[in-house]
Every structure is written in structure tokens, then in C-alpha cells.
Amino acid sequence: MARHRFNDKRTRVRHSLQRTLKENGSPPLTELALEVLIAAYLNDAPVELLQRGSEIALGCGRELFLEPVAGAAILPATILQLLSADLILAEGVGYSTSARARSLIDRAIGECARYTAVKVRCSACRLHFALFTTHPHRHNHTTVTCPECGRREGRLLIWSEERLGFIADEVPGES
Numbered sequence: 650m651a652r653h654r655f656n657d658k659r660t661r662v663r664h665s666l667q668r669t670l671k672e673n674g675s676p677p678l679t680e681l682a683l684e685v686l687i688a689a690y691l692n693d694a695p696v697e698l699l700q701r702g703s704e705i706a707l708g709c710g711r712e713l714f715l716e717p718v719a720g721a722a723i724l725p726a727t728i729l730q731l732l733s734a735d736l737i738l739a740e741g742v743g744y745s746t747s748a749r750a751r752s753l754i755d756r757a758i759g760e761c762a763r764y765t766a767v768k769v770r771c772s773a774c775r776l777h778f779a780l781f782t783t784h785p786h787r788h789n790h791t792t793v794t795c796p797e798c799g800r801r802e803g804r805l806l807i808w809s810e811e812r813l814g815f816i817a818d819e820v821p822g823e824s
């Protein structure tokens with residue numbers, strides 16, 4: 650079993666970011682460093698170091714990445730690598746993405762497909778449902794109706810989440 654289970658939909662962003670870094674004269678990053686950096690950007694959350702037994706976990710939002718630590722290393726290799734490339738900055742108890750990293754990731758993501766998951770919870774019948782769209786502005790409190798009980802405005806909690814990849818990854822078929 651792979652030590653780090655990476656999100657397949659981010660593979661294209663990782664490749665694109667690696668290419669962008671190379672074009673900007675940065676040394677290549679490990680897969681783990683790329684993944685941690687992209688997670689920090691997408692979750693808009695700092696990377697924090699958490700001790701897990703003999704390993705260090707890099708926590709970022711709700712994601713955890715395990716980093717094997719050699720001896721009494723002061724900082725995990727991933728953090729050192731990202732710091733020396735000016736891609737993260739020490740901030741409070743963690744590390745946040747630098748302006749340079751955000752601009753490079755913006756460029757890398759711009760080359761990738763994206764769609765939006767509009768997630769809804771109906772407070773009348775308690776159904777949780779989601780719809781997937783490439784036109785998120787079309788779906789809001791005045792247009793979405795609960796598919797089970799038919800309620801809408803005032804009863805639905807709606808939030809949007811942009812996702813990387815193709816909308817057919819969620820629901821197959823061409824539109």
C-alpha cells in the first residue's frame with residue numbers, strides 16, 4: 650500500500666506546478682512537498698507539525714501527510730525543502746504559503762479543469778445533497794429545491810466548494 654495516498658484529481662495540478670517551478674528556475678520538489686503545498690493553498694490553511702509516534706504528520710486543514718523522520722531531525726525534509734524554495738513562510742505555530750507559491754499555484758491550476766460542488770442540507774427533512782456544476786452562480790437559495798420534501802428558501806443551508814478535475818468524475822456522461 651502506498652505510504653501517501655494522494656488525491657488523483659490533484660495529479661494534473663502537481664505535474665503542472667512542477668513544470669511551472671522548473672520554468673521559474675526552482676529545483677524540483679518531491680511529490681510529498683508538492684502535495685502538501687497544494688493542500689495548504691486549496692484548504693487556505695497553514696501546515697502544522699504534529700508528532701505521531703515515531704513520525705511527524707504534516708497537518709493541513711483536514712488533511713494529514715505522514716513524513717518519516719530520520720533521527721532527531723529538527724524539521725521534516727518537506728518543510729525544509731519548501732522553506733528553502735521560498736514557497737512557505739513560518740507563521741504562528743505553522744507555515745503558510747508565500748505570495749510566490751500562490752502565484753505559481755494559480756498559474757498551475759489555471760491550466761487544469763475545475764468544477765463546483767454545491768452542497769446543501771435541508772433543515773426541514775434533514776437530507777444532505779450535492780449538485781455539480783460549471784456555472785455555480787446559477788445555483789442559490791432562490792433556485793435550489795430539496796429533492797425529497799420540495800422546500801427551498803429559508804430551509805436550505807447551501808455552500809460551494811471548488812474542485813479540481815472533470816465534472817464527469819462525479820456524474821458520468823457528457824452534458
Ligand SMILES: [Zn+2]
Binds near residue numbers: 772775796798799800
Ligand atoms: Zn427537504
